[in-house]
Amino acid sequence: MKLTGAEIIWECLQKEGVDVVFGYPGGAILPTYDAMTKYSKIHHVLVRHEQGATHMADGYARASGRVGVAIATSGPGATNMVTGIATAMMDSSPIVCITGQVGSKAIGTDAFQETDVTGVTLPITKHNYLVTKPGDIARAIREAFYIAQSGRPGPVLVDITKDAQQMTCEFDWEAAAPRLPGYRPTHRAPSSEFARAAELINSAKRPLILAGQGILKSGTTAEVLKLAKTAGIPITTTLLGIGVIPASSPFNLGMMGMHGEAWVNEAIQQADLLIALGMRFDDRVTGNLKTYALNAKKIHVDIDPTEINKNVPVDVALIGDLREVLAEIQPQVKKADHAEWWATINASRGDAAVRDIQSLPDSGHLYAAHVINDLWRLTQKRDTIVVTDVGQHQMWEAQYFRHEKPRSLITSGGLGTMGFALPAAIGAKFACPEKDVWVVVGDGGFQMTSCELATAEQEGIKVNVAIINNSFLGMVRQWQEFFYDKRYAATPMTGPDFVKLAEAYRLKGLRCNKRGDVKATVEKTLAAKETVVIDFVVEKEDSVFPMVPAGADLDKMIRRPKQDVMLESGSDKEWEMPGSTLPNVFAEAKAEAKALNGRGKAARASGPARKTPKSAKSNRR
Amino acid sequence: MAKHTLIAYVEDVPGVLNRVASLFRRRNFNIDSLTVGGTDQPGVSRLTVVVDTTEAGARIVEANLYKLVNVLRVDDLTHKASLTRELGLVKIKVSPETRAQVLQLVEVFRARVVDVDEKTITVEVTGTPEKIAKFELIVRPYGIVEMVRTGAVSMARGHEPVSSAPPLVRTAADHHHDTSGISMSV
Numbered sequence: 001m002k003l004t005g006a007e008i009i010w011e012c013l014q015k016e017g018v019d020v021v022f023g024y025p026g027g028a029i030l031p032t033y034d035a036m037t038k039y040s041k042i043h044h045v046l047v048r049h050e051q052g053a054t055h056m057a058d059g060y061a062r063a064s065g066r067v068g069v070a071i072a073t074s075g076p077g078a079t080n081m082v083t084g085i086a087t088a089m090m091d092s093s094p095i096v097c098i099t100g101q102v103g104s105k106a107i108g109t110d111a112f113q114e115t116d117v118t119g120v121t122l123p124i125t126k127h128n129y130l131v132t133k134p135g136d137i138a139r140a141i142r143e144a145f146y147i148a149q150s151g152r153p154g155p156v157l158v159d160i161t162k163d164a165q166q167m168t169c170e171f172d173w174e175a176a177a178p179r180l181p182g183y184r185p186t187h188r189a190p191s192s193e194f195a196r197a198a199e200l201i202n203s204a205k206r207p208l209i210l211a212g213q214g215i216l217k218s219g220t221t222a223e224v225l226k227l228a229k230t231a232g233i234p235i236t237t238t239l240l241g242i243g244v245i246p247a248s249s250p251f252n253l254g255m256m257g258m259h260g261e262a263w264v265n266e267a268i269q270q271a272d273l274l275i276a277l278g279m280r281f282d283d284r285v286t287g288n289l290k291t292y293a294l295n296a297k298k299i300h301v302d303i304d305p306t307e308i309n310k311n312v313p314v315d316v317a318l319i320g321d322l323r324e325v326l327a328e329i330q331p332q333v334k335k336a337d338h339a340e341w342w343a344t345i346n347a348s349r350g351d352a353a354v355r356d357i358q359s360l361p362d363s364g365h366l367y368a369a370h371v372i373n374d375l376w377r378l379t380q381k382r383d384t385i386v387v388t389d390v391g392q393h394q395m396w397e398a399q400y401f402r403h404e405k406p407r408s409l410i411t412s413g414g415l416g417t418m419g420f421a422l423p424a425a426i427g428a429k430f431a432c433p434e435k436d437v438w439v440v441v442g443d444g445g446f447q448m449t450s451c452e453l454a455t456a457e458q459e460g461i462k463v464n465v466a467i468i469n470n471s472f473l474g475m476v477r478q479w480q481e482f483f484y485d486k487r488y489a490a491t492p493m494t495g496p497d498f499v500k501l502a503e504a505y506r507l508k509g510l511r512c513n514k515r516g517d518v519k520a521t522v523e524k525t526l527a528a529k530e531t532v533v534i535d536f537v538v539e540k541e542d543s544v545f546p547m548v549p550a551g552a553d554l555d556k557m558i559r560r561p562k563q564d565v566m567l568e569s570g571s572d573k574e575w576e577m578p579g580s581t582l583p584n585v586f587a588e589a590k591a592e593a594k595a596l597n598g599r600g601k602a603a604r605a606s607g608p609a610r611k612t613p614k615s616a617k618s619n620r621r
Numbered sequence: 622m623a624k625h626t627l628i629a630y631v632e633d634v635p636g637v638l639n640r641v642a643s644l645f646r647r648r649n650f651n652i653d654s655l656t657v658g659g660t661d662q663p664g665v666s667r668l669t670v671v672v673d674t675t676e677a678g679a680r681i682v683e684a685n686l687y688k689l690v691n692v693l694r695v696d697d698l699t700h701k702a703s704l705t706r707e708l709g710l711v712k713i714k715v716s717p718e719t720r721a722q723v724l725q726l727v728e729v730f731r732a733r734v735v736d737v738d739e740k741t742i743t744v745e746v747t748g749t750p751e752k753i754a755k756f757e758l759i760v761r762p763y764g765i766v767e768m769v770r771t772g773a774v775s776m777a778r779g780h781e782p783v784s785s786a787p788p789l790v791r792t793a794a795d796h797h798h799d800t801s802g803i804s805m806s807v
C-alpha cells in the first residue's frame with residue numbers, strides 16, 4: 001500500500017492503539033495535520049502551548065500506564081516541548097513526541113524554524129530519531145513506542161522532516177518491526193544474589209521496605225504487601241510511590257525524605273536492613289549521604305543497572321523487573337513479626353501520629369492542610385485522581401490526602417516542574433474519563449500554564465482545579481524564611497482574580513476563604529458539569545513541616561511547631577531547628593554525594609555552621 | 622582514581638558518537654581519550670574510551686553505556702590482559718648539530734621518520750600512550766613544532782572472555798569464550 005509519510009504516521013499511531021494525541025500545528029508538521037483528517041479514530045486535542053501537550057501526554061501515560069503522544073512543529077514548537085520531555089524523563093513516563101522538521105535538503109542551513117531537535121533533546125530522552133525518508137517512519141515510530149514503554153519507561157522523540165511527510169512510499173507494518181540489537185530493556189539478577197538477599201531479609205531485626213514508583217510501573221502492590229506481611233516489615237513510600245501501598249494499610253508508615261514523616265526518617269536511620277523496591281535514592285529522599293542509614297544493609301531492586309550504587313552503595317543488587325524479582329524472592333522469605341521493631345517505630349510516632357487535623361478547632365484561618373484534608377474526606381467515596389503541581393501545596397497534598405490506589409496521585413517529582421498540574425490533569429482525564437480529576441496547584445504554578453483552561457473548555461472536559469492561593473511562591477518563601485533570614489526576594493506574588501479568569505474562559509469560578517465553606521465549595525464543584533476553578537485563599541506564610549534541610553542528616557529535621565500553628569494562628573510560635581549544626585546546605589550536598597561515589601572532587605570540609613536556633617516565626621503578614 | 626579503558630561496540634548510525642560523548646559530559650566523567658573506528662563487521666563501529674575514575678565510577682560508566690540504545694556491547698579491559706596502542710606524529714625542530722641526536726632517539730624508540738626538511742624531522746611513533754608521552758618528553762628540549770596523538774585503541778589478548786551484559790547481572794553464561802559467536806548484526 002503506497003502512502004505518504006504523513007499517512008504512515010497516523011497508520012502507525014492507530015496500530016499502536018493510540019486513541020488521543022495532544023498537539024499544536026505549524027509549517028513543518030502541516031502535512032501530518034492535513035492527513036489527520038482521514039483518521040477520525042484518533043482524537044486530536046489542540047493545546048495552548050506545546051509544553052502543555054507534553055504534560056498532557058505525560059498525565060495520560062501516568063494515569064493509564066499507556067503511552068501518551070504529543071505532536072508539535074519544528075523550531076519553537078519542538079523547543080517548547082523540552083520542559084515536558086525532561087519532566088517525563090526524570091519520572092520515567094512513557095511518552096512519544098512527534099515533531100516536524102524542515103525539509104531534509106534544508107537541514108543545516110539555519111532554515112526558517114530549524115532547530116537541531118534531536119541534539120537538543122538527546123540528554124532528556126530515552127532515545128530519539130531524526131527521520132528524513134518516508135520509508136524509515138514506520139520503523140522509527142514502532143521502535144519509539146517499544147522503547148518508551150519497555151524496561152524503565154521514558155520519553156522518545158521522533159523528528160520527521162517535512163519532505164519525508166510529503167513523499168509517498170510503500171507502507172509495510174510487518175517489515176517495520178523494531179530491530180534493536182543493543183537495547184536491553186530488562187535484566188535478570190544471578191540466583192546467587194537472591195539467596196544473599198533472602199539471607200539478609202531473614203536475619204534482619206529492623207528491616208524496612210522503601211517503596212518507589214517502580215512498584216507502580218510493575219503493578220506489584222499485592223506482591224509487596226505479601227512480602228511485608230510474611231516478614232512483618234514496615235513500608236515507607238517515596239513521593240512517587242504514594243498510592244502504591246494503601247495509606248490505610250497498617251504496614252504503611254507514610255512518606256520518607258525531606259518532607260516525610262519524622263518517625264519514618266528516624267526508622268530509616270535506625271533500620272538494620274533497607275529493602276529498596278523500585279526507588280532511586282533521590283537526594284530529597286536521602287538527605288546527607290554520608291550519614292544516610294549507616295546502620296543498615298541495603299538490598300536494591302531496580303530494573304535499571306545504572307541506578308545501582310549511584311547514590312547509595314548497596315550490599316545486594318537485584319537487577320530486574322520487580323514482578324519477577326518478587327516472585328523469586330518471596331518463597332525464600334521466612335515468617336517473622338518484628339514486634340520489637342514495630343514497638344520502637346510506634347513509640348516514635350507518639351503524638352505526631354495520625355495528624356487528625358480534622359478535630360482541631362476552627363481558628364478562623366484557612367490553612368492549606370485543612371483544605372487538602374477536607375478535600376480528601378469529601379471525595380473519599382469517589383474514584384479520584386489528584387494531580388499536583390510543585391511547591392508547598394504539593395507536599396501538603398502528599399501529607400494530608402490519603403491515597404489508597406496506585407496512579408491516584410500524579411505529580412512531577414524528579415524535575416519538580418511548576419505548571420505541570422493543569423495540563424497533566426487534562427491528559428489524565430482523557431485517560432480516565434470516568435474518574436474525578438482534581439488539580440491541586442499553587443497560585444504561582446497555576447499562572448504558568450493556566451492557558452490550558454481554554455483547552456479544557458474547548459474539549460468540554462471537567463477537571464476540578466483547587467488553587468492553593470497563598471500570594472507567594474510559597475516553597476521558595478519557606479526556604480527564605482528558614483535559611484535566608486526572611487529576605488523575601490521575588491517571592492511575594494500577585495495574580496489575576498482567579499474566579500473572573502475562570503469565567504473569562506466560560507468556566508465556573510469559586511472562591512473560598514473560610515474553613516466552614518470548604519465543604520459547600522467542594523460539593524458545588526462536584527455538582528458542576530464543567531471545569532471549575534476554586535480560589536482557596538489560604539494563610540500566606542504557612543510552612544511545610546517537618547523538613548530536612550537540603551543536604552542535612554535525614555533525622556535532623558526542622559520539626560513541626562510544638563503547638564500547632566493551625567490551632568491558634570496569628571500569634572508567634574517557635575519552631576525548632578534541628579539540634580546539631582547544619583551543614584552549609586546549599587553547596588556541600590552535591591560535592592559530598594560525588595565524593596562518596598568516588599568520582600568527583602573530594603568533598604570539602606563542611607561549611608560554616610549555620611546560625612541556630614532561628615528567630616521566632618511569625619504567622620502574621 | 623585510575624585510568625580505565627573501555628571498549629564499546631556501537632551501531633554505526635548518525636549521531637552515535639554524539640550520544641556516547643554526551644553521556645560522559647552529562648554524568649560528569651572526564652574522557653582522557655576517545656577513538657572510534659570500524660570493525661570487521663559492517664555497520665558496527667568500535668570505540669575505545671579512556672576515562673579517569675574509580676572502580677565504582679567505571680561500573681557506572683559501563684552501565685550507562687549499556688543503557689544507550691545504539692550500544693551493542695561494552696568491555697572494560699582495565700584489569701584484563703590487553704594490548705593498547707596509540708600513534709603519534711611529532712614534528713621536531715632540528716639543526717645540523719642536533720639532527721643526528723634526534724635520529725638516534727628515533728632509533729631508540731623504534732619510531733619512524735616520515736618527513737624531513739632543512740629545519741624539521743617528522744616522526745611517527747607507535748606504542749602505548751606512556752611510550753608516546755615518554756618520547757615527547759625526551760624530544761621536547763629540541764623543540765616540538767607540532768604534535769598530534771590519535772588516542773589509545775585497545776584489544777584484549779588471546780581468548781579472554783568478554784561479557785555481553787552490564788555489570789552486576791553478569792553470570793557465567795554471559796561470558797562467551799568464543800567472541801566470534803556473539804551476534805552483533807544490525
Ligand SMILES: Cc1cc2nc3c(=O)[nH]c(=O)nc-3n(C[C@H](O)[C@H](O)[C@H](O)COP(=O)(O)OP(=O)(O)OC[C@H]3O[C@@H](n4cnc5c(N)ncnc54)[C@H](O)[C@@H]3O)c2cc1C
Binds near residue numbers: 091322
Ligand atoms: C518540592 C519537592 C519536594 C520533594 N520532597 C520529597 C520527599 O520529601 N520525599 C520523597 O520521597 N520525594 C520527594 N520529592 C520527589 C523526589 O524528588 C523524587 O522524585 C522521588 O523521591 C522519586 O521517587 P522514586 O524513586 O520512587 O521514583 P522514580 O524517580 O520514578 O524512580 C523509580 C525507580 O524504579 C525503577 N523501576 C521502574 N520500573 C521498574 C520495574 N518494573 N521494576 C523494578 N524497578 C523499576 C526505575 O528504574 C527507577 O530507578 C520531592 C519533589 C519535589 C518537587
Ligand SMILES: Cc1ncc(C[n+]2csc(CCOP(=O)(O)OP(=O)(O)O)c2C)c(N)n1
Binds near residue numbers: 470
Ligand atoms: C518551572 C519552575 N520554576 C521554578 C521552580 C522553583 N520553585 C519550586 S516551588 C516554587 C514556588 C511555587 O509557588 P506556588 O506555585 O505558588 O506554590 P506554593 O509553594 O505557594 O504552594 C518555585 C518557584 C520550579 N520548581 N519550577
Ligand SMILES: [Mg+2]
Binds near residue numbers: 471474
Ligand atoms: Mg503560592
